[in-house]
Amino acid sequence: MSQDQVRIFDTTLRDGEQAPGCSMTLREKLRVARALSELGVDIIEAGFPAASPGDFEAVKAIADEDLGPVICGLARCNPADIEKVHAAVKGATKNRIHVFVATSQIHREHKLKMAKEEVIKSAVGAIRMARELCNDVEFSPEDASRTELAYLAEVVSAAIEAGATTVNIPDTVGYTVPAEFDELFRYLKKHVARIDDIVLSVHCHNDLGMAVANSLAAVQAGARQVECTINGIGERAGNCSLEEVVMALKTRGEFFDLDTGIDTTRLYPTSRLVSSITGMHVPRNKAIVGENAFAHEAGIHQHGMLQHSSTYEIMRPEDVGLSRSNLVLGKHSGRHAFRDRVRELGFELDDFETNRAFQEFKKLADKKKDVYDGDIEAIIMNADSATAGPWKLNQLEVRTSSDNPASATVSLLHEDGTAVEETAQGDGPIAAAFQALEHLTGVEFTLRNFELHSASIGEDALGEVTVTVDHDDRSYRGRGTSVDIVEAGSRACLEVINRILRRQKRTDSESDPSASASRATI
Ligand code: KIV
Ligand code: ZN
Numbered sequence: 001m002s003q004d005q006v007r008i009f010d011t012t013l014r015d016g017e018q019a020p021g022c023s024m025t026l027r028e029k030l031r032v033a034r035a036l037s038e039l040g041v042d043i044i045e046a047g048f049p050a051a052s053p054g055d056f057e058a059v060k061a062i063a064d065e066d067l068g069p070v071i072c073g074l075a076r077c078n079p080a081d082i083e084k085v086h087a088a089v090k091g092a093t094k095n096r097i098h099v100f101v102a103t104s105q106i107h108r109e110h111k112l113k114m115a116k117e118e119v120i121k122s123a124v125g126a127i128r129m130a131r132e133l134c135n136d137v138e139f140s141p142e143d144a145s146r147t148e149l150a151y152l153a154e155v156v157s158a159a160i161e162a163g164a165t166t167v168n169i170p171d172t173v174g175y176t177v178p179a180e181f182d183e184l185f186r187y188l189k190k191h192v193a194r195i196d197d198i199v200l201s202v203h204c205h206n207d208l209g210m211a212v213a214n215s216l217a218a219v220q221a222g223a224r225q226v227e228c229t230i231n232g233i234g235e236r237a238g239n240c241s242l243e244e245v246v247m248a249l250k251t252r253g254e255f256f257d258l259d260t261g262i263d264t265t266r267l268y269p270t271s272r273l274v275s276s277i278t279g280m281h282v283p284r285n286k287a288i289v290g291e292n293a294f295a296h297e298a299g300i301h302q303h304g305m306l307q308h309s310s311t312y313e314i315m316r317p318e319d320v321g322l323s324r325s326n327l328v329l330g331k332h333s334g335r336h337a338f339r340d341r342v343r344e345l346g347f348e349l350d351d352f353e354t355n356r357a358f359q360e361f362k363k364l365a366d367k368k369k370d371v372y373d374g375d376i377e378a379i380i381m382n383a384d385s386a387t388a389g390p391w392k393l394n395q396l397e398v399r400t401s402s403d404n405p406a407s408a409t410v411s412l413l414h415e416d417g418t419a420v421e422e423t424a425q426g427d428g429p430i431a432a433a434f435q436a437l438e439h440l441t442g443v444e445f446t447l448r449n450f451e452l453h454s455a456s457i458g459e460d461a462l463g464e465v466t467v468t469v470d471h472d473d474r475s476y477r478g479r480g481t482s483v484d485i486v487e488a489g490s491r492a493c494l495e496v497i498n499r500i501l502r503r504q505k506r507t508d509s510e511s512d513p514s515a516s517a518s519r520a521t522i
Pocket of ligand 2: 015170172203205
């Protein structure tokens with residue numbers, strides 16, 4: 001790879017997935033990994049294998065598919081973590097072990113309780129061990145941006161001597177500002193011997209809204225790998241947004257004079273995929289992939305656009321994969337057109353999944369004239385949850401009136417063949433349906449969040465509900481869709497109940513409580 005190329009290291013499946021509300025199932029992670037590979041990222045950080053057996057399995061499944069990009073796993077500086085990463089990623093032709101240890105005074109004193117020399121010793125030992133297992137080893141001094149500069153240079157030098165092939169500089173708490181980060185990178189370039197032998201990387205969080213700006217400052221100062229996530233998802237305010245940093249490098253090509261290997265026309269579909277999988281909606285005004293990113297409302301702008309699009313448009317929507325026409329499908333659309341659209345939306349479905357989704361599409365097209373992209377995404381996302389039991393919604397009937405409490409009659413089918421039914425009352429139809437579901441399944445929870453979105457346009461659009469509930473000190477998320485919003489809510493609630501029940505079946509010994517990655521939302 002030339003010096004004029006910036007490597008895109010995607011950590012949606014690790015740092016992004018770690019954020020509350022963003023956890024994904026193995027199947028969903030595989031879908032995202034395939035989309036990332038189509039997008040052209042250079043490295044996929046697929047997870048933190050020591051965090052839980054589920055994380056390990058997911059990293060391994062992604063590595064075993066050998067999608068093309070380097071597959072990387074994160075490890076703390078200890079042999080058990082490093083061995084787990086190696087076992088998980090070794091199925092990929094190109095694989096990487098990423099080890100990290102915190103270096104700032106705050107972290108050394110309060111978190112690690114380690115002296116400066118001990119931290120270096122631990123990093124060096126881990127890098128050496130990782131290098132024995134793998135030729136491609138990345139090292140991150142966590143909280144680098146708040147680490148004493150001279151000491152950071154010492155750590156980075158030691159990491160290079162020990163065999164790290166990429167050294168990543170994280171702004172772990174999103175504290176730095178572009179000019180300061182530029183100085184930090186220039187300082188390292190000047191004071192670390194052999195720094196040009198390795199790839200210098202940057203990893204920014206967005207606590208002050210500067211993750212992209214800080215990453216670009218690092219690139220200008222010599223970083224040639226940017227760590228980022230789709231839609232900028234990640235801990236707290238998130239990570240550097242992949243689509244923003246990539247489009248900044250491309251749109252301001254004459255300024256940066258650097259390339260990435262990203263197929264930018266896959267940005268929008270990949271963003272939609274991650275948003276529909278995680279339930280993290282992209283704000284309308286989000287740069288690059290927000291619904292309004294290319295919408296021109298003000299008359300004066302519209303006039304300018306009609307004269308020449310470059311008056312108010314610095315990028316073409318097509319360049320990020322947003323077709324100007326939201327192609328409409330209807331009941332006469334065939335399997336071919338449907339499959340092509342599904343692919344354009346970023347989904348890779350096998351024949352069975354395509355058939356199942358096509359049947360649902362046909363049913364929906366019978367009910368509503370025009371089927372939009374949002375409806376198709378909702379069908380696909382719903383198909384996954386609708387097939388995971390043990391409970392399935394059989395029927396739902398609700399009554400509401402302005403004078404009396406609402407009532408809901410819910411009938412469910414269990415995978416063992418049992419059918420149950422219950423009528424419950426509540427302040428509104430959703431409350432009544434949720435009451436009935438709790439009684440029928442015996443699963444009690446506290447509703448934390450209920451979000452309703454219209455999947456497309458028009459009064460007959462599919463309603464998409466995402467619920468987050470607490471149960472036994474854990475947070476669970478579920479999603480449901482239907483043209484009837486009470487049914488969509490009930491499906492989302494049932495998905496959560498099914499997740500709780502499936503989790504109860506699994507053995508508690510599965511998770512390693514010592515792993516620091518939070519597994520907050522399931
Ligand atoms: O933010 C951070 O410091 C990290 C490291 C593990 C790279 O995510
Ligand atoms: Zn991070």
